[in-house]
Amino acid sequence: MSHVIRRPQRTLTPEEYETVRTTALLNLQGGLIMGIIDPVPNPSPMSEDEGAWVRERVWPEFMTEIDSKYPFGFWRWSMCERGTCWNCLAKRCDLCVHRQEGGPHVDDNTDWVHDARGRGVAKLILRSDDAPCVWWCRCPCAKDGPTPEGPARRRRRAKQAAPGEPEAEPVKADCTMRPDPTAVPRRGRRVPEPVDEAQFTLF
Numbered sequence: 001m002s003h004v005i006r007r008p009q010r011t012l013t014p015e016e017y018e019t020v021r022t023t024a025l026l027n028l029q030g031g032l033i034m035g036i037i038d039p040v041p042n043p044s045p046m047s048e049d050e051g052a053w054v055r056e057r058v059w060p061e062f063m064t065e066i067d068s069k070y071p072f073g074f075w076r077w078s079m080c081e082r083g084t085c086w087n088c089l090a091k092r093c094d095l096c097v098h099r100q101e102g103g104p105h106v107d108d109n110t111d112w113v114h115d116a117r118g119r120g121v122a123k124l125i126l127r128s129d130d131a132p133c134v135w136w137c138r139c140p141c142a143k144d145g146p147t148p149e150g151p152a153r154r155r156r157r158a159k160q161a162a163p164g165e166p167e168a169e170p171v172k173a174d175c176t177m178r179p180d181p182t183a184v185p186r187r188g189r190r191v192p193e194p195v196d197e198a199q200f201t202l203f
Contacts, residue, residue, distance in 0.1 A: 005104070009138040010038040010083055020071045027069045035082035035097075035135055037089070039072055042081055051076075060116040079105060079135045088139035094148045096137055104134035 012020065020028070020037055031037045044051070055064060059075075067073045085097035098104055110133075112120035141148060 004098075004143045005132070005134065005136045006140070007080070007136065007138050008040060009140065010040045012038055016071070023071050024069065028071075031070050032086035032089070035085060035137070036070060036072065036074070036077050037086075038083035038138075039077045039081050040083060040138065041076075042078070060114075060118070062116075062118040063114070078111060078133055080133045082135040082138075084139050085137040088137055088141060093139060093141035096139060096141055096143060098137045098143045099141075099147075104132075104136045106132065106134050108133075 023031070028037070046054070055067065055073075059067070063075050067075050087093070087095040087097060093099075111124045113122040113124050115121050136143070
């Protein structure tokens with residue numbers, strides 16, 4: 001797939017932001033990597049209350065356990081509902097995931113039906129219209145072409161533009177130099193204690 005699919009970006013409300021902020025760090029990192037920190041749901045015939053009822057009464061325990069650890073759930077999102085990549089959320093569009101990888105994460109338009117123990121038992125076709133179920137980072141930044149300006153790029157350019165400073169000559173080690181035995185030992189090193197000659201008579 002060569003063309004970028006532009007989908008609307010979600011802006012977190014203050015309440016949603018607080019939900020994200022209080023997420024356990026490991027789950028927050030995982031959610032950032034998967035693009036589910038700001039997912040955008042596709043139209044659904046079910047309301048949010050109806051969906052919550054199904055998750056509470058119908059979903060097996062292994063699904064609700066994992067789902068509850070993420071700000072907006074784990075199992076609820078197909079690839080095309082994923083949000084903004086972690087680099088773009090950090091204002092590093094020059095490192096956008098889909099710029100780096102040269103394309104989207106493709107999910108083959110399929111997902112899996114799981115049994116109560118979490119085993120995949122059948123494929124579920126999500127789309128019948130051949131529309132690609134893919135994650136393109138929702139940030140409006142460019143995903144190809146010249147790299148946008150970023151901190152690393154600015155530092156590199158500044159370094160190249162700076163006048164060349166003469167490098168200091170490396171100090172050559174003199175093999176005749178010996179450490180001063182009266183010098184204060186470096187911090188963190190134990191000073192060997194003098195050995196009493198009487199100790200050797202024990203062995």
